[in-house]
């Protein structure tokens with residue numbers, strides 16, 4: 673399976689939400705990482721043929737996906753950010769209903785639904801109403817509906833939104849399992865969701881892919897260094913004004929700061945290995961002293 677994006681652009685009026693993206697994907701897990709409003713959903717909706725690009729093309733194994741039409745959609749599974757889950761339906765009925773909407777052959781549907789319910793770990797609640805499920809369980813039901821047609825391309829838009837840490841781990845394991853022999857693209861703004869499962873990570877900002885690569889490649893793309901240092905509590909705000917702080921840990925009377933900076937921020941600072949969290953902050957973070965800084 674090969675998806676190629678060539679000059680892909682989406683404009684809404686005079687605003688460019690996705691700006692001339694060129695990318696190639698084959699089987700494996702791709703993590704699309706970016707802050708809110710980066711253009712992730714717009715990009716994914718184009719990949720699902722729900723939105724027409726203003727310019728540029730998306731080809732699947734060499735064919736334009738918009739001219740492939742239903743032939744392409746047969747290959748595709750999609751979990752939108754806000755998926756409708758029919759609260760009064762049981763998990764099983766919900767999946768049977770979506771399978772009918774997708775036109776999956778009735779003779780294979782029951783078996784497929786049962787297999788998928790087991791795969792996403794919902795067998796015990798198969799006959800519970802969707803509204804009674806936890807957030808994580810609903811997401812897993814959402815993934816099951818995206819998998820009904822055994823898609824070769826699986827697109828998941830912020831699938832971990834609102835999940836607790838246990839559910840996130842469970843979810844990561846599920847995605848790894850599902851990614852065998854298919855192309856999975858998932859978007860998130862939470863680094864740990866993709867840190868261990870994505871073969872390639874794309875950093876998206878203002879409609880553009882700033883950088884792409886493995887974790888090591890992204891770490892190597894940083895031109896600044898990560899430092900750790902203990903500073904007195906009353907000096908923390910000075911450091912926040914001056915540097916990008918990727919972590920803070922309070923100790924008695926002092927605070928351990930993790931700082932991203934070209935220069936050694938203070939005499940006692942120790943150079944440490946960068947993580948993907950640091951990369952995220954390096955590309956997307958602001959200093960408290962920057963205009964409009966979120967910190």
Ligand SMILES: Nc1ncnc2c1ncn2[C@@H]1O[C@H](COP(=O)(O)OP(=O)(O)OP(=O)(O)O)[C@@H](O)[C@H]1O
Pocket residue numbers: 684687689706707708709710711712713714715753
């Ligand atoms: N239909 C639309 N009309 C006008 N602007 C839009 C439309 N859809 C999206 N946008 C704008 O395009 C930009 C990118 O939105 P998009 O939803 O793709 O971002 P995102 O990275 O998915 O963000 P989030 O994580 O918040 O969903 C935003 O500024 C948004 O307001």
